[in-house]
Amino acid sequence: MLNKKTIQSFRETHLAPSLSLSYNDPLHIVKGEGQFLYDGDGNQYLDAVNNIQHVGHCHPKVVAAATxxxxxxxxxxxxxDETRVNYAQALTDKLPDGLDVCFFTNSGSEANDLALRIARHITQSKETIVLDAAYHGNLSSLIEISPYKHDGKGGSGAPDFVHVIPRPDPYRGKxxxxxxxxxYAHEVQMAMDKIQESGKRVSVFIAESLMGCGGQLVLPNGFLKESFQKVREAGGLCIADEVQIGFGRMGDHFWGFETQGVIPDIVTMGxxxxxxxPLSAVVTTRSIADTFNNGMEYFNSFGGNPVSCAVGHAVLKVIEEEELQQNAKEVGDYLKSMLNELKEKHSIIGDVRGHGLFLGEELVRDLDSLEPAGNEAEQIVNSMKEKGILISTDGPDHNVLKIKPPMIFTRENALFLTETLNEILS
Ligand SMILES: Cc1ncc(COP(=O)(O)O)c(C=O)c1O
Structure with a gap:
C-alpha cells in the first residue's frame, strides 16, 4: 500500500491542482463501513458529513445489487430492460402524482443541465432566476447559474440571462x-419584472428547498409557494434541486420541496x-417530457444502465426496510435539540437550523453584529477530525458547520458528536 506522503506527492504530479483536499492534515481513507471511515493506520472516524453514502458506506445490499x-x-x-422500468416505477412512486417520467443521468450536474435544457426548450427562453450563493453543479451551464461559483474565487460573474435574488436567509439575510x-418572493417578482422590461420572458426558477452550499439554510415560510406561483403566472417553470436533500433526509418528508408545500415542474436528484x-435523474411530468420530445434523441451512454438502476433500486429498498426516513426524523430531532443546548452554552453559536439529518450551525463572533466566525469554524472542523469526527464548513462566509451524515446515524453517534463539539468549544 502506498503511504500517505507518496500518495500526496503522486497527486501533486498527476492530478489537477484545482482539486482540493479536506483538513489541514489530509486523511488517507482506506475503508468505509456503515457511518464510519478508517484511515491507513486503522483509526476510525465517525462520518457526519457524507450525505452521498446515504444508507451507509459499502452497504452490503447495495454492493450485492451492483455486483x-x-x-x-x-x-x-x-x-x-426490466431493471430500468422497475426502478423508474419505484422512484416515481415516491414523488407526487404527475411527476412520473424519468430521464436517468450520471451526476447532479448532468441532471441539472438536462433540466435547464428541457425548461429552455419548453419556454423558448433562457432567462433564469437563481438564489444567491446557490450551487447547482460543475458543468459550464451550471457555473453560469451558480453564484457560489461564478461570484467566488476565479469566477467571472453571472451572464446577463441569469438573475440572482438575495439569499433567502431568515438569520442574517436582507x-x-x-x-x-x-x-424574498417579491424579489423573484422584481427579477421577472426586469426580465419583462427588457422584452424577454422568464424561463425557469431553480432552487434547492433547503440550501446546502448556501449554508444549510432553511428557507423562510411560504417562500417557494409564493415564488412558484409568481413564476408560473409569468409562464416559467420551477425546478427543485434535490441533489443534496432528497431521499428521506428531511425526516418529516421524503423530498425537500415537501417542507415548503410545493410541487415542482421538474425535480433533479443525485x-x-x-x-x-454515479446515478442521478430528472423527473418531470408527462406533458413536459412529451413537449421536450421534439425529434432530437436523448441518448446517454451510461445514464440508466442496468447496474445503476439495480443500485438505485437497492438504495430505495434499504431506505424502506431500515426505516431510514424515520431514523432521520428521530435522530435528527435529537441531534438538533442537543445542538440547541450547546447554543445556550456557547455564544459563538448564532443559529442552529435544518431538518432531519441535514443540519447546520452558524458561528458568529458577536451575537449582535453577526460577524461571521469563519476561521473559528475551520479550526473546529480540524479539531473534530483530530477527535475522530468528520464534519465540514459551508455558506458564503464559510462559518456554518455542516452536519449531514449517512442516514443510519444513531443517537449514540449524535451524543458523541455534540459532546466532542462541546469539549472543543469549551
Ligand atoms: C445542490 C447541488 N446540486 C447539484 C450538484 C452537482 O452534483 P454533482 O457533483 O453530482 O455533479 C451539487 C453537488 O454538490 C449540489 O450540492
Missing part, C-alpha cells in the same frame, strides 16, 4: 425571520440516489 447485475448485464438504454418568505455510485 449481481454487473455479472449479468450492463448496457445502454437502447434495449428493453429580510429576517421565519416569516420573511413573502419579501448524490445519495446511488449511495456513491
Amino acid at each position: 449481481t447485475q454487473y455479472q449479468k448485464l450492463n448496457t445502454n438504454t437502447r434495449y428493453l 429580510y429576517r425571520g421565519e416569516d420573511s418568505g413573502k419579501s 448524490k445519495s440516489m446511488g449511495n456513491g455510485h
Whole structure:
C-alpha cells in the first residue's frame, strides 16, 4: 500500500491542482463501513458529513445489487430492460402524482443541465432566476447559474440571462425571520419584472428547498409557494434541486420541496440516489417530457444502465426496510435539540437550523453584529477530525458547520458528536 506522503506527492504530479483536499492534515481513507471511515493506520472516524453514502458506506445490499447485475448485464438504454422500468416505477412512486417520467443521468450536474435544457426548450427562453450563493453543479451551464461559483474565487460573474435574488436567509439575510418568505418572493417578482422590461420572458426558477452550499439554510415560510406561483403566472417553470436533500433526509418528508408545500415542474436528484455510485435523474411530468420530445434523441451512454438502476433500486429498498426516513426524523430531532443546548452554552453559536439529518450551525463572533466566525469554524472542523469526527464548513462566509451524515446515524453517534463539539468549544 502506498503511504500517505507518496500518495500526496503522486497527486501533486498527476492530478489537477484545482482539486482540493479536506483538513489541514489530509486523511488517507482506506475503508468505509456503515457511518464510519478508517484511515491507513486503522483509526476510525465517525462520518457526519457524507450525505452521498446515504444508507451507509459499502452497504452490503447495495454492493450485492451492483455486483449481481454487473455479472449479468450492463448496457445502454437502447434495449428493453426490466431493471430500468422497475426502478423508474419505484422512484416515481415516491414523488407526487404527475411527476412520473424519468430521464436517468450520471451526476447532479448532468441532471441539472438536462433540466435547464428541457425548461429552455419548453419556454423558448433562457432567462433564469437563481438564489444567491446557490450551487447547482460543475458543468459550464451550471457555473453560469451558480453564484457560489461564478461570484467566488476565479469566477467571472453571472451572464446577463441569469438573475440572482438575495439569499433567502431568515438569520442574517436582507429580510429576517421565519416569516420573511413573502419579501424574498417579491424579489423573484422584481427579477421577472426586469426580465419583462427588457422584452424577454422568464424561463425557469431553480432552487434547492433547503440550501446546502448556501449554508444549510432553511428557507423562510411560504417562500417557494409564493415564488412558484409568481413564476408560473409569468409562464416559467420551477425546478427543485434535490441533489443534496432528497431521499428521506428531511425526516418529516421524503423530498425537500415537501417542507415548503410545493410541487415542482421538474425535480433533479443525485448524490445519495446511488449511495456513491454515479446515478442521478430528472423527473418531470408527462406533458413536459412529451413537449421536450421534439425529434432530437436523448441518448446517454451510461445514464440508466442496468447496474445503476439495480443500485438505485437497492438504495430505495434499504431506505424502506431500515426505516431510514424515520431514523432521520428521530435522530435528527435529537441531534438538533442537543445542538440547541450547546447554543445556550456557547455564544459563538448564532443559529442552529435544518431538518432531519441535514443540519447546520452558524458561528458568529458577536451575537449582535453577526460577524461571521469563519476561521473559528475551520479550526473546529480540524479539531473534530483530530477527535475522530468528520464534519465540514459551508455558506458564503464559510462559518456554518455542516452536519449531514449517512442516514443510519444513531443517537449514540449524535451524543458523541455534540459532546466532542462541546469539549472543543469549551
Ligand atoms: C445542490 C447541488 N446540486 C447539484 C450538484 C452537482 O452534483 P454533482 O457533483 O453530482 O455533479 C451539487 C453537488 O454538490 C449540489 O450540492
